[in-house]
Amino acid sequence: MARSSSGFVAGLTAAAVVAVGFLAYQASANAPADLSVKPQRPGKVAPSVSPSGGPKQPVKDPLAVPASSGTGERVVYSLADRRVWLVNGKGKATRTFAVWPSTVDPVPGPYKVTSRxxxxxxxxxxxxxxxxxxxxAEDVAIGFSAAVxxxxxxxxxxxxxxxxxxxxADGDAMWTFAVIGAKVVVVD
Structure with a gap:
């Protein structure tokens, strides 16, 4: 009986060592590279370090609506970012996505949906x-669409x-959001 209980205890000990080793690995994999950096308050982006050791630029929030796009419910189209934001009445983006423009761009400014x-x-x-x-623009109709x-x-x-x-899927969201008369703001 002593042999079987010592084997059982040895097995439990080995399992415990493996479990502790696994938890230590998980903890080290999720630990920040620099423990001297103080944690930020929720909602702020913590500074990070590039592979060369210098500070990285903070990652831009993809839902951040361009500041120069006005107020209220609107579709915002950024020419430079090739991105669209669907913005609710409270000024918050409910969806954002990349787009692929054609050869003629609209002039930056406010517009309204004229046809669908x-x-x-x-x-x-x-x-x-x-x-x-x-x-x-340039005698060409400009609008959003999705290829079937x-x-x-x-x-x-x-x-x-x-x-x-x-x-x-983005075209479906645009179709639901941008009815005739809806505001569209084009920014650089």
Whole structure:
């Protein structure tokens, strides 16, 4: 009987050592690289260190709406970021996503949705859906849309086109959000 109980105790001891080792590994894997950095209050981004040891730039919050985009419920389209934000009446983004613009850009400023089409053929020959038009530039209609086949082709630089493509799920959200008369703000 003594042999079996000593084997049992040895097994429990080995299991405990393995468990403690695993927990120590987990703790070290989640520990910050520099323990001298004080924790930030919730909602603030903690400074981080680059591989070279210098400070990294803080990561930009993807839901942060561009400051120059006005107030109220609106669609915000950033030309430089190639990104759209759907902003509620309280000024908070409810969704943001990347887009693929065509060759003609709208001039920065405020617009209103002027027309919508459920499904049409794009000027590039691709079947598109959830077309939300809001501007005209260089005699080209400009609007958001999603390709039915999910593609995001590069526009032909020799053709003037104004489609701003997005993924189909983002197109669904845009279609629901941006009704006729909805505010669209284009920023640099």
């Amino acid at each position: 089409s459920g499904s049409v053929q794009g000027s590039d020959g691709v079947q598109i859906e959830h077309v939300v038009r809001f501007a005209t 086949d999910g593609s995001t082709p590069s526009p032909d630089p020799a053709r003037k086109t104004g489609g701003i493509r997005m993924k189909r």
